Amino acid sequence: MFENFLSIMIFVPIIAGLAIFVLPFSKEAARIIGLAVSVIVVLLGLKVFLSFSGASGAFEFVEHIPINESLGISYSLGVDGISILVLAAAATLFPMVYLLFQTKQKGYYANLLIVQGAMIGAVAATDMVLFYVFWEAMLLPVFFMIGLYGGPNRLPATIKITIYTIAGSLLMLASIVYLGIAHQAQSGEWSFAMTNLVGLSLSGATATLAFVGFMIAFAIKIPLFPFHTWLPDAYTEAPTATTFVLSAVMAKIGVYGVIRFVVPVFDESFARYALILACSGVIGMMYCGIAALAQKDFKRMLAFSSASHMGIIALGIFCMNIQALTGTLYQIVAHATSTGVLFLLLGIIEERTATRNIDDFGGLAARAPIFAFFFAVAMLASVGLPGTSGFIGEFLIILGAVKFNPLIAVLAGTTLIIGVCYMLWLFQRIFFEKPNSKLAGFGDLSAIEILTILPIVILIVVMGIYPQPFLAKIEPSAQRQMAIIEKVQHVAEYRLEPQKSGQELKTGDR
Amino acid sequence: MQDIMAILPLVATITGAILVMLAAAFESFRKEGISILGIGLFAFAFFVQLTVENGPPIAPYETMFNGMLVTSTFTKVAGLIILGCGFFSALASQTYFNQNEGFVLEHYCMMLFAASGMLLLTMAAELITLFIALEIMSLAIYTLIAADRRSVLRSEAVLKYLMLGAFAGAFFVMGSVFIYAGAQSTKFADIGRVIGESGFLTNPALVGGSLLIVVALLFKAAAFPFHAWVVDVYDGAPVPVTGFMATAVKTAVFAVFANFLVINGQLQEGWVSYLFYISVLTMFVGNLIAIGQNSLKRMLAASGIVHSGYLIIALVAINSEQFTGSTILFYLAAYAVSTLGIFAALSYLGGEGEKRHSFDDFNGLAKVRPYSAACIAIFLLSMAGIPPTAGFMGKFYIIAGAFKGGYITLGALGIVSSILSMWYYLRLIIAMYFREPEEDFEVGELTLAPLGTFVLALAVFAISFIPVAI
């Protein structure tokens, strides 16, 4: 049998997408192709996920084809604990989109397929140039999806997200090139392979600038405060499936990028600026969370909510300890599932009622109990209730944050409160209170919709109750990253002192 | 034998040009025949160029021509790009003149002459040869621009180009005077030897002479502050000619520019700091001009200025010890493919009398002509440097080259500039895809240009896989 699962997962969707573009398929045929391909990818993704051992923390499923040998650019793929969950999310979440939404044009499905392939590529790439190629390729389908199929104010939103993210990624390109040069200067040979670049010793102003280049690119994608301003518009105006893709997977790839590239390569700069970045994460969380409460448009509220959560997720990286990092990696998927389901459900509402104004709703719980139940589970996962997937990650992140900086941790902890404030209000306005007469025809989810969403809802619960199998795959790789960072922890001199003495005391006792 | 081989493409081109010229004189040859002949000759010349053996730099007919020509892999590839540009421009012309008036039978003859001038330009190793080659190219292009004598815009464009071009030519000649004063010769080899013996900055005549020559070359390359003509001339010229100018001329000029700078490392070093600022200003001014444009041709012209800026970055970062010029050529190829592609598309989408020219005219094109719109989008993305297109790899190599040469700031500014350029490239994509069509244009029957567009769109991806060493 074939071995190169990753390549297949990348290129089957892309080729299928291009084929849909070029060949005269009907809308319905395109949807079926999309569904079939995404199911294939899910199966392959599951295969990869299940046969991934992760025990060594090294790359598995490695593929390597040199492209430009003199510059060390190659087509190399691989999966390790850092990427496995993101990969799984990118691989498995897509069939829902095809099942739930059917009223779009065929180009829509083509774009979805391409964006999936590109995202899987970005996650699986272990060569920086290749990563960059997929990273940019991710954006284009989104650009077209928002611009072609988005809401009434889609144009400004499209321009903003595109210019903003491309600006960021071009800065990253400069940094990538710099890394290649640095490798050439230090070892005499060009290389853009992650495994080689990790060994670079980077210091000085230019290295810091390169670090900033990377960070800005990822900060825009994640998005970190204050680079989040494209997000509310884009998420709101984008068609639901796109918003789903953006929030559930694409933003996570930003986080993944920081962990994969910034942390090990720019260890020193990273440790030096971790506090600032952590502050940015926390401020973003609070800022967006508070802003979410004031929204009238539920998609916009969810957009802010998503941004708010991304702040916390990103914080986990900057805390520089194993718990927080693992928490982040776990939360990537947890948030993907919860926020994904929320966006999908709200998308269904939007499709049925053609309104996004929260004030137009009320009493849906009575009309659509299953709908309300699914929504509630996702909402609870989103606010981090124990027993749902959202808790594990958030808890680990806050736990790690306490070690990093108690003040940050306290502020980060307010996500527990801020999250419920707007979520409960949203739930109240849509599902509780007096039924709105305008929604008289609103029925419950159809069987297909239930069967589509149910697996994710179950996953949310399973991941909350039995996360260890996932964590076991993540941890060895995360430990490797931490081993790199720990060497340079001395530059970050703002750790909690009492804890340190406590630890010392304890070791003294032994 | 090698001598013949080395200049065989040049001979082929010139012969072809004369052939077309003669053919045009016969009444029996009409437009279609001439077009096929022109296209075929370009293709022929291209293949001749392709089959020329490449190797270390050689001076063909050294005894006879006294070392005034040099061919190398660099000139070969530059020639390939030029002839490729000519071929696709010829394809575009064929279609363009199906629905636009102003065709003269000498069109292809002039294109071939221009191409031969360019080929000479890439090979020239002596200043006055270079000047003559430059003039052959320029005069042919002037003629191409203004061939439609009924259009005042064409005449205005040629006025601007001719006047300023001749003005710059005068600077070039004056520069040659001073080089002659400093080096007692105008041959690159001698100049290089003199610089090697007595240094560059210690020889004022050489410095002053190179200043004027660089100015003239910067003018042809449309660098700030010698860029002002570009927008108007490109705007006024017929679409295929604009495409030809934007690509082939640029290729030839940058090839000769690089050749001139690598005469000796000291010469290049002496100019680096100035070229540094010029490239930065060129990029940013180009962007600022482009952002304000409503006409697609003008925008593309302004973006051409920006791309010249990038190419000057590459010139700054040249390593004159081991000059291969691969970065420059790769970028030129990438740029040429996408620019030609757009102009080829424009030449059949423009409709009668170039009715479709402003951004608004392209509104909703994707709904009317999805494949053309997709191709144009690909070209624009390549120009913007979005992977996996050739434009991306070109930019990548240029930035890498700049960084490697230690010009971190320059590379970074190049990046900033390409961020700025996203704006207007996206604008066209947005117009094509996200806006509603206002007016439907009648477009002539499908001819060769769409085919060319399609091939170029594929080339955008294919080229990106050519490995280049920095």
Added chain:
Amino acid sequence: MITTYLFFGFALLAVLGALGLIIFKHPMNGAMSFVVTLISLAGLYALLSAKLIFAIQLIVYAGAIMSLILFIIMFLNIQEKDLPLDPNRWFYLAGGIVVVAPIAGLLIKISKSLPATEVTVFEDGFGGVKEVGQLLFTQWLLPFEIVSILLLVALVGAVVLAGKRGVN
């Protein structure tokens, strides 16, 4: 000694002619004044022992090219009223001088750095038709050849641009 006087004489004439070119309003006057410059330049070439160039300057330049220009000026029958008013001309001229000054300054500075050589007229074949011709057809064969192409291009171009042929 006489060469010095001749030089200054021709130089003065050349500069005056050039000034006339850029100052006279009517192109006809300008052209006539330019002819003066061209002829004085020919004189200077003679002083520099460039016999062939001297001849060609007179025959080709002052003769042929200028005749052509004059012919065209008269052919177009340019009237006083057709001329641009250009009230800003003096302003541009003044500004131009300011702008050009650094260029002139640099170039003059450079030419001062060149070795100083007295100009004496060579009696031998320097600059003669034979000598220059030998050089032209041996060492400078290539430029000579491609000039022919240039002229061909110019010829065809001129025909295309100004010819009477109907547009296809």
Added chain:
Amino acid sequence: MTHTVTYLGFIPLLPLAGALLIGLIYVVTCQGKQISERLYGILGCVGPVLSFFMAVKVFFALLSLPAEQRFLSHKAFTWFAVGDLDVSMGFLADPLSSLMLLFVTFVGSLIHIYSIGYMAGDQKFGKFFAYLNLFLGSMLILVLGDGPVVMFVGWEGVGLCSYLLISFWSEDTDNVVAGNKAFIVNRIGDLGFVLGMAFLFWGIGADGFDYLSLKANAHNLTAPVGVLVCLLLFVGATGKSAQIPLYVWLPDAMAGPTPVSALIHAATMVTAGVYMVARFSFIYAHVPAAGEVVAWIGILTALLAAIFGMFQSDIKKILAYSTVSQLGYMFAGVGVAAYSAGIFHVFTHAFFKALLFLGAGSVIIALHHQQDIWKMGGLRSKLPVTYWTMLIGGLALAGCPPFAGFISKDEILYSALANGHVGIWLIGVLVAGITAYYTFRMIFVVFHGSPRDQEAYDHAHESPRVMLIPLLILAAGSMFAGYANIPAIFGGHQRVSHWLAPSLVEHHPHSGVGLEILAIAASILAFVIGISIAYRKFTVQVDEPDYSGIKKFAYHKFYVDELYHKVIVAPYQFVGKAISRVIEPYVTDAPVQASGWLYRMCGLAFKVVQVGYVRIYAVYMVIGVSILSLLLSRSLNF
């Protein structure tokens, strides 16, 4: 030392499974044909009752062990383990949790049974039982969970269920808002809990994050971290157990159906905070300063809530404030390191408070959801069983000897006095008097006198048996539960205290008998004074008084809710609006917008520069050459 028993896990699992089953049935059937309430009722009660029997089994299993080995545990699976952190989904039954287990399952089961009658006819009958089961299951996880993180699962679970149940009748916005408030306020506490856990982990959690490991390592905790951990955990407790400043949600929680109130106030939820402090006694015992804070907050809450309770007119709100007040006692107890006394009060309180709520529910049902005591009166004759059972509950609450409440409350007050906290003791006695006053104010107004609303009175009838039987059982509990821990002075053996000893770290004060008599006498005196004032004022026919001055202030609960709204909620909303309407577009996004605008403006400027005159273009060129020449002649030295 610990024994592994797998059935421990089933205790919380049974109600949870019930919740899942009922929930599924409900969701599937609610749109179409509904299944009978009887089936729901049976399904709903099976889980809790079975859990109760297993709790009893656990109790006896523990009893059969020597005192210092009374730890049964079951580690179901590793929940999550990262680095040093190793959290198991484990359950621990020790004396403390088994005691909690017993009364939680017992009272919980009774409330379930009672609900069958109370909720009869409700549209969302099945859903209600699903929630109730979930609630109980969460509480059991909280109690049984081995380690703070597992406890937190239940901790948040009960918070969620309280939200779901308070906003159960969700058509009414007020109910939903009350539910939201409960959840949000609880979340504030939970933040403290989470942070406390985190600090605890970094302090001593590396060798195991379950109670026994933590207890073994507790001496390694440095003082500042210890104080921090204690206070943060207590923040969690104030949220869950409605202490100052987070008590505000509990009175509003009355919006839910009455059995829910009973469940929240008696068996589950609010007792969690006390349980948690007792659970962490091994830390609190090391940091008396933190205990002092806990005690003072507790007693002040007791006082404040008692004052509020004096002026309420909603029968459930009176009971709610009484709960807050009693919880204050419990915290005073655990705060002064009398953990067993605090837990014992939790135990007795469960009985009489459940009784009172269920009794109140019975009254409310009888009067068709009338909750205002000033619309009741004279119900003694119409609802005799309810009256007598509520009277017993009231006596227990008011601290009438020898009812359960007296014994447990006295234990706390005595401990406070004995440990030297005279101030706390004094306030405690005062609160005891006030408690007696408002309890009997309620009972007298509701059951004595003549009816104030004749029509409602006429339609009132005694509740069905399924509701009355739990009342009777609870009444018995309220009367006799105190005997489990009769202090030595009355010849008792303090069985509960001894039972709990292995789980707790406490030092029993050994002060003189005189002090103990003083404490008892003061309590009795306070009770007598309180009840007599109430008797004088409210056995006669009175209508709702028009409060003024300080009374009005108290009637409006010192305007604390309004204050919170003004100081926290409104500014929060304002900030939200400000961010989304002003800061986001004009500050955060401004640089982005401005740069775009500037770019386009510069573009327009360059349109002007491209004048189209060839001469000007030549001028540009010459200027360029000129500048280059200038620079060159500067840099060339010759």
Added chain:
Amino acid sequence: MVSHYLFLSIILFCLGILGVVSRRNVFIVFMSIELMLNAANLGFVSLSRLHVNMDGHVLALMVMAVAAAEAALALAVIILLHKHKGNLDTNIFSLLKG
């Protein structure tokens, strides 16, 4: 002195620039450019004298040839322009701008 010839050459060159910059008549501009070329020719010839090297003469010859070619085309363009507007003011040819 050869440098005097060079000075003259530079002066003529600069006068040519001035002509291009300050005049709007196409003829004058064109002749100014011719003036600049002539200035360069003077330079070549005088330097040829300086170096005693006849390359300069050849160069001057070539430049003259180019100038002639340019003149042919430029005059054709001038005729073309005159046909369009009947006027040779460069400023009236400013339809392409912005």
